[in-house]
Amino acid sequence: MSETLWAALAEVQDPEMPVNLVDLGVIYDVRRDEKGVVDVDLTFTAMGCPASEFILDDVRERLLREDGVHDVRINVVWNPPWTTARMTQAGRDALEAWGLAV
């Protein structure tokens, strides 16, 4: 069940860079309870992330489009801290193609 939620989150693009949130490695966990409430643990690449509000809006909006999802609770976590090591190879390739060294 959580696989479809991960797939949904892989459709959410970072607002600043051409990479999705899953490949960027900022989604730590996503789970759904029997009442259709989804909990997401996510972090940002920097504490002063200028796109944080947009990311939260996009995550909420995308998950609410999943069948049976009635509510989304987002927990912003800072532990473990994000580093480039959390990116997938696909994310790394996307950013390198775009001209960013990772």
Place this chain on the structure above:
Amino acid sequence: MPTAAEFEKTIKSGELIESTNEMTPEYLRELKHTLIVSGDTELISAPAYYLAAKKAPSINAFMTGIAIIQDELAHAHIAYHILEELGEDQEKLIFSRDPKSFRYPYAFDVPLDSWTELVVANGMYDQAGFCLLGDIHDKCSYGPWKRGLNKVMAEENFHLRNGRTWMKRISLAGGAAKDELQRAVDWMFPLSVEWFGLPDNLKMHSTQLEYRLKGLTNDQLRQWWLSTVVPYCEQIGINVPAHKETQDGKDVYVLDYPFPCEFDAAEKRWDFKQPITWDDVLARWRARGPRNAEMVAMFQEEFHKFRKTHRNGN
């Protein structure tokens, strides 16, 4: 250096120019002029936006505003850096030019005094920048600039999003907030329309188009801008003085006021009953607007002060 005929052939073939050896002096001059307008526009947007970003309604909004300013400075750097490679002195261009000789759109000289006006600038001025740079990114015959714009385009998207998200939020809030938004759009919309310059029927010949420094005419760019801004404003319940018509089977945006017309910069008010000529507009642009000197001083003064106090350490 290529002969005029060889150069014309290269331009017509669609190939990219990669170095000064491949340019005629006329092309180099026109390329530099286009880059200066681009660099100056990005650079001046930083103080213009900063003076308004200080009025952000939350820490988070302020961070977004500041991040946008950082992007704009980086975009300016791309243009000035290329100018340096083409033989100009970047430091002189930025820090030693007279404020009035900066070549950016007049709109930035009219003070942005609130967060609301800043987000309308992100929604409208950055959209104008997006159209102009998007066209250059798409069509420019000078390779280094075309490639340098890859990242710029993605970042401009982020600025647009900030503008649009906040415009919608403020409009939905209604009441005095929405009135303030409408007032901002009322003076900023026509300034953005003017941004694209003389209409095609008055500007018959464009060297920039001939050299493929850009691909679209002023009116085509203006239509592109209108086709994004007008529907968005209508969708969020904000009035704009333009509407869509079908002409010869094609959608065209038509302005509901005489273009160009009289603008009172101190009052931030257009007089739609007072048409003027393009000579009048060009005279207003050349004289520059209220905030020109203040904004240029913001980055020039400290530079020279620092130079004086650190003469030995540098």
